[in-house]
Amino acid sequence: MGLKVFDINFSCFSEDLYLRNDEKFHSFLNETNWNLFNFKNSNLTPLGNILFEEYNLFDYGDDEYKGVPTGQSYLDEDGEIIDCQIVTAEEHPNRLKYKISNKNILISSLRLAKSPALFFEKQDLSQYVFSNGFYIFKVNENWNIKFVLNILRTKRLKSVLDNNLYRGIGISAYRENDLLRIKVPLVTREKQNQIVSQIEPIEKKIKELKAKMQPVQTIINKIFAREFRFDIAKFEELKAHKIFNLDFADFASNIDLRQSVKFHREAGKFALEQLNSKTSKKIKDFLSEPIVLGKGISPSEYDENGDVFYIAMSNIKNWKFEIEEARTVSSTFANANKNKTVAINDILLARSGEGTIGKVALIDDENIDGVFADFTMRIRLKNYNHLFAYYYFRSTYFQYLVEINKKGLGNNTNIFPSQIQEFPLFDISLDEQQQIVKEIKADLDEQATIKKEIAKERDKIDKIIENNIM
DSSP: OOOOOOOOOGGGGGGSTTOOOOHHHHHHHHHHTTBTTOOOSSOEEEGGGTEEEOOEEOOOOSSOEEEEOSSTTTBOTTSOBOOOEEEOTTTOOTTEEEEOOTTOEEEEOBTTOSOSOEEOSSOOOTTEEEETTEEEEEEOTTSOHHHHHHHHTSHHHHHHIIIIIOBSSSSOBOOHHHHHHOEEEOOOHHHHHHHHHHHHHHHHHHHHHHTTOOOHHHHHHHHHHHHHTOOHHHHHHHHTOOOOOOOGGGGGGSTTOOOOTTTTOHHHHHHHHHHHTTOSOBGGGGBSSOOEEOBOOOGGGBOTTOSEEEEOGGGGTTSSOOGGGOEEEOHHHHHHTGGGBOOTTOEEEEOBSTTTTTOEEEOOOTTOOEEEBTTEEEEOBSSSOHHHHHHHHHSHHHHHHHHHHOEEETTEEEOOHHHHTTSBOOOOOHHHHHHHHHHHHHHHHHHHHHHHHHHHHHHHHHHHHHHHHO
């Protein structure tokens, strides 16, 4: 690859409010002058003339609400809410504080978001509270909100954000002012409506395809419930119970004499009883070595030219090791922490952070060299199907055990190896484990096929936008 060179005057640095001086930002500024589509023969307008800030604080009452943090694990590419965390006035993180309406467009500030623009046309949003990691806008009345939404979702805009505007390393973000400087062609309202009318049938097909999709946890739960005769319906019913009675003796049922309501929830007891009715074994009975926490790191110990990945909690929050977002360290750092490295079939579990705690990733590539972070723990099993264990760790029952056993308040909750090793683990033959794995994988492969079909339909929308405004 050739070296890219261009000249810049010192005065150009002052064009950015924050005196930004990195190459990727000024390369974009130099080449496009913020013209998103390189459109030569049309009047242009900055997004700042189309989008206007509209932040409204959420009014917490005494109830529980559905908190939506920024990031791809909570919202999909089409702006639909796929996950949330239950929050209350007492425990909610300060970053979950905004309400929105069906007239708002949300744009994630984080690189990890699947789509830069999110719009909730028909969803009931009254019980939802959103992270301050979203930029929240209303749209100029002269613009069709669906047309604006689809411009913001184009691959071209996402590429600009990814390659030119994001600041920082790892979970990087961009500033709202930079987004609003991007110029798009002025399009008449009539033309906008025509483009939207072409897009709507495709959106309908996407919705039909998505109706066939099932969350991974639903697939896992269905098969585990059938194989081990779990009563998921009863479990969900007990989760709704807010008031229940305890004997004083119940507080002596754990080594820490824990008295929190969360730890003694009826649903938690029920899940544990169901698991223990199917196995007398615990995770510690199948360990090849003790579960250990990872290695902490200081900023100076990262090495951009390193050849060993540093696997942080953020790199496994989506149930797999996301190598693209991982930073690297030197071989020297890795060699000094050989007892904190990963090998194929290791399972990493996040031990902290609301929305991430309990999530797991299976190291399934023997060529990955990595040191895992101190906010994760490494689980190494022997004589056990590692993919079966991974699926079990993703199941509702296991994740609920994490939920009731974690310690701390707000976003500062933790769970430890001494707790995880005591969780039940099924004692069935390797052949039985493999049969269950095979069935789960078959269902997941079917879901992957549907995802590919959806991606093709989204590409059609992208082409319609570009063909009509280029």
